[in-house]
Amino acid sequence: MSDKQIKKILIVGGGSAGWMTAAALSNALRGGCEIQLVESASIGTIGVGEATIPPIKLFNQSLGLEENEFVSKTMGSFKLGIEFVDWGKKGTRYFHPFGTYGVDFDAIPIHQHWLKAKKEKQVENLDDYCMAWAAAVRGKFHPPSRDHSKIQSTFDYAYHFDTGMYSRYLRQYAEARGVVRIEGKVVNTTLDTESGYIQSIKLEQGKSLEADFFIDCSGFRGLLIEGALQTGYENWTHWLPCDRAVTVGSEQAEDIIPYTRATAKTSGWQWRIPLQHRTGNGHVYCSEHMSDDEATSVLLNDIDTKKTCDPFVLRFSTGRRKKFWNKNCVAIGLSAGFLEPLESTGLHLIQTAIRRLIALFPESKNNGLAEQEFNRITIKEYETTRDFLILHYKATQRDDSEFWNYVRNMQIPESLQYKMDHFQTSGRLVSDGVELFANPSWLAVYLGQHHWPQHYDPKLDLNPNKDALYNLQHLRELMAKVAASMPSHAEYINRFCKAVM
Ligand code: FAD
Numbered sequence: 376m377s378d379k380q381i382k383k384i385l386i387v388g389g390g391s392a393g394w395m396t397a398a399a400l401s402n403a404l405r406g407g408c409e410i411q412l413v414e415s416a417s418i419g420t421i422g423v424g425e426a427t428i429p430p431i432k433l434f435n436q437s438l439g440l441e442e443n444e445f446v447s448k449t450m451g452s453f454k455l456g457i458e459f460v461d462w463g464k465k466g467t468r469y470f471h472p473f474g475t476y477g478v479d480f481d482a483i484p485i486h487q488h489w490l491k492a493k494k495e496k497q498v499e500n501l502d503d504y505c506m507a508w509a510a511a512v513r514g515k516f517h518p519p520s521r522d523h524s525k526i527q528s529t530f531d532y533a534y535h536f537d538t539g540m541y542s543r544y545l546r547q548y549a550e551a552r553g554v555v556r557i558e559g560k561v562v563n564t565t566l567d568t569e570s571g572y573i574q575s576i577k578l579e580q581g582k583s584l585e586a587d588f589f590i591d592c593s594g595f596r597g598l599l600i601e602g603a604l605q606t607g608y609e610n611w612t613h614w615l616p617c618d619r620a621v622t623v624g625s626e627q628a629e630d631i632i633p634y635t636r637a638t639a640k641t642s643g644w645q646w647r648i649p650l651q652h653r654t655g656n657g658h659v660y661c662s663e664h665m666s667d668d669e670a671t672s673v674l675l676n677d678i679d680t681k682k683t684c685d686p687f688v689l690r691f692s693t694g695r696r697k698k699f700w701n702k703n704c705v706a707i708g709l710s711a712g713f714l715e716p717l718e719s720t721g722l723h724l725i726q727t728a729i730r731r732l733i734a735l736f737p738e739s740k741n742n743g744l745a746e747q748e749f750n751r752i753t754i755k756e757y758e759t760t761r762d763f764l765i766l767h768y769k770a771t772q773r774d775d776s777e778f779w780n781y782v783r784n785m786q787i788p789e790s791l792q793y794k795m796d797h798f799q800t801s802g803r804l805v806s807d808g809v810e811l812f813a814n815p816s817w818l819a820v821y822l823g824q825h826h827w828p829q830h831y832d833p834k835l836d837l838n839p840n841k842d843a844l845y846n847l848q849h850l851r852e853l854m855a856k857v858a859a860s861m862p863s864h865a866e867y868i869n870r871f872c873k874a875v876m
Contacts, residue, residue, distance in 0.1 A: 379739035381587040382408055387561055387576065387599060388592030389414025391424055391538055392708025392725045394545040395434070396590055399729045401552035402438055404736075410553065411584065413576070415560040420542065421594055421689065421709065423622055425648045425655045426454060426635045426719040427533040428811075429473050434726045438548060446872035448544050449536035450651040453516045453633045453864060455507040457718070460638040462824055464772050469500075469823025470634070471718075472507035474519070474530030475815050477850040481840055483832055485850075486818050488843045490802050490831035497844055501822050503851045506530040509858035516633045516864040526853050533719075535635065535648045535655070557584070561593070564603035572703045572741070573603060587740050590732075591706040595713070600696055600706035607697035608712075614765045614787065615693035615715050616778075617643045621671045622657040622687050626680040633864040637717065639771075640673055641665070642778040646716065647679075651874045654680055659716055662690075664778045691715070695757045700749040703740055705732055712757060717764050723811065727756060759810040762791040763817065770795070770826040795826070802828035 384400065386393050389412055397412050404410070435445055445451070456472040463469070477485045485504065492498040502508040507530035510516060520527035550556065559578035567574050575585040576599075591599035600606050612618060628649060636647040643660030658674035665673075671686045695712030699705060707728045714720055731752060735745040768782035769791070787795075797803045798821050804814040820826075835843075862870070 379741075381737060381740060383586045384408050384410045384588045384590065385576065385584055385586035386410065386412040386590045386592055388412075388594060388708070388710070389542065389546070389556070390420035390592060390594055390708060391542055391722060392594075392710070393590075393592035394542045394549060395722070395725050396592055396707055396729050397549035397554045398438055398545040398552075399434070399733065401549045401554050403733045406553055409555075410549075411555045411557055411586070412549070413557045413559055413561060413578070413584065416558060417560060420539070422539060422687075423620070423655075423657065423689070423716070424538045424721050425650065426457075426535050426646070426716075428719055428723050429531040429533045430723060430726065431533055434729075438545075440548075443872040445544070446534060446536070446868070447874050449534075449540040450653075450874045451534045451536035451872070452631055452649050452651060452868060454533045454535050454635055455511040455516070455530065455633050457635045457637050458511070459767075459820075459823060460636060461773075462637075462639045462644075462767060462771060464825065465775065467825070469819060470502045470505065470508040470511065471816060471819040471823070472502075472505045472511075472530065473532055474505070474507045476501060476818065477504040477506075477847075477854075478526075478529065480843075480846055481838075483834060484804070484814075485847075486822070487802055487832040487835060488840075488847060490828065491835050492844055492847060494831065498847060501818075504847065504854070506854050506857070507532075509854035510861055511632070511634045513858050513861075514630060514632060514863050514865075515858050515861035516867045517861040526850070526857055532633075535650055537650060537652075561598055564599060566603060570702070570741070571604070573599060587703065588737075589704045591704055591710045592708045594709045595691060597696065597706060597710040599704050600699075600701060600710055604701045604704060606701045606706075608692070609694050609697055610692055611694040611714075611761060612692055614785065615761065615768075616661045616663065616782065617659045617715050618691060618693070619662050619667065619670065620657050620659045620689045620691075620716065621667065621674050622655070622689065623674060623678065623685070624653045624683045625656055625678045626683060627651065627653050628680050631865050631868065635719070638677070639773070641776045643670075644717070645674060645677060651868065652876060653683055654678070657716065661778055664776065695754070698746075698750050699728065699753045700746040702746075705749070707732075711753075714757070714761055714764055717767060718760075718812070720760055720764075720811070724756070724760070728753065755809075756811065758788070758790065760812070762788055762794070763810075763812045763820075765791055766795070766817070766820050767824070770820060770824040772825060798826065799828055801830045801832060803832075
């Protein structure tokens with residue numbers, strides 16, 4: 376082993392990012408490296424991040440976690456997508472499903488057949504052709520079938536869970552695999568005078584900790600990536616202007632729905648996340664248009680069960696670190712950047728950063744090529760995800776507040792404008808194929824927010840299919856029938872993964 380090899384890794388921070396990283400690295404490196412994690416109980420964690428997207432299942436599976444045990448230990452529930460209320464126009468709603476809309480036929484995407492039928496006033500909502508919504512609207516849940524000939528295979532799911540319990544669960548996992556946790560507050564960092572690489576960190580109690588490689592999971596502070604290395608931040612507030620959230624827990628609702636709800640408000644939006652022991656609520660808003668007190672009162676007026684704690688205000692700036700990997704430090708979690716909570720991408724960006732770090736694990740302490748590749752892919756991932764989030768604001772018709780007027784009229788990135796122009800012309804969905812949010816997600820937002828294309832696919836008029844309407848009706852009826860036969864979400868939880876309160 377060369378003496379330049381990485382033998383000691385230090386993770387700073389023990390929130391979701393820190394413990395997800397510690398768990399995954401201890402599993403992947405299998406004792407080949409010494410891993411330490413420093414966290415400070417006096418500082419604590421951000422304590423939000425309870426809704427996820429389907430790839431989280433892959434992360435848990437890669438660690439060998441058993442699904443029912445994980446859901447039970449984190450007071451979790453299942454999530455089939457997000458219901459968006461009042462986004463396109465007040466009084467309207469749509470569902471962003473996990474999975475696809477029905478199945479394509481005649482080698483033409485199903486939404487094109489639907490657009491044609493809609494123009495002829497022969498169909499109603501696009502949501503009716505989506506298995507995830509068929510189950511969600513009936514309060515049903517069962518994992519999808521692996522038999523791809525079945526309609527039950529066309530949806531996917533993720534989880535809602537208590538983020539503190541998830542971190543504790545992963546801590547046990549990581550410590551059992553040799554990760555050493557150190558309690559302490561980092562007060563200083565020492566850099567190598569020649570290379571500028573991080574040499575050590577100093578704790579408040581005076582102790583110094585050295586390592587070959589550092590992972591900054593210190594949250595918005597970015598203690599190492601910014602505090603020590605001054606990497607710089609690319610601010611995206613002009614595109615994603617919400618910069619605060621007020622959160623509050625409330626009692627568990629009678630009905631535990633299998634989806635997140637995101638309701639648009641005058642200057643932002645509000646989330647509702649059902650867990651087994653409580654409901655998570657938060658109001659995300661733009662401080663230029665609403666005060667903290669007003670935002671708190673909007674939130675408290677709109678929660679549907681009794682609050683269980685005091686509301687708590689969080690501040691953030693949407694954007695990303697100019698480099699995610701800088702010298703011998705990688706930033707993972709909120710220290711790397713934040714796009715805002717819409718569409719629940721925070722934990723996912725942690726998961727993909729960890730996967731990328733493991734794939735590019737450097738041969739030596741200074742490996743510029745691995746750093747370059749990590750940054751190249753991560754920047755692309757942040758930018759494509761950012762564009763999808765911006766779409767929710769840009770594609771609105773709301774004109775009832777300064778906030779909505781601003782986002783409706785704002786300049787958007789060229790990359791997003793290009794996609795919107797394609798859809799506007801003939802309902803065409805374009806993507807470079809490696810994006811987190813695939814075509815059905817874009818479709819859900821475009822059509823759910825009444826961003827109608829001028830035409831449907833011209834091929835449908837060149838070769839009309841007399842059975843298209845019948846196919847659509849059949850799909851809708853089949854989905855409704857299959858969904859009706861599933862267990863309710865509550866029944867499924869009670870049977871397989873009920874938490875011990
Ligand atoms: P933190 O939780 O802030 O942890 C930072 C850690 O660093 C803590 O352990 C702290 O003690 C430690 N630390 C800091 N300074 C020091 C120091 N000086 N010395 C020692 N230790 C220190 N993501 C989703 O996927 N789904 C969601 O629904 C979602 N909702 C969100 C809602 C809001 C309002 C916000 C702000 C974020 C949301 N996110 C969501 C993102 C998600 O919360 C984060 O990605 C996730 O919690 C990871 O946070 P973190 O570990 O990076 O930071």
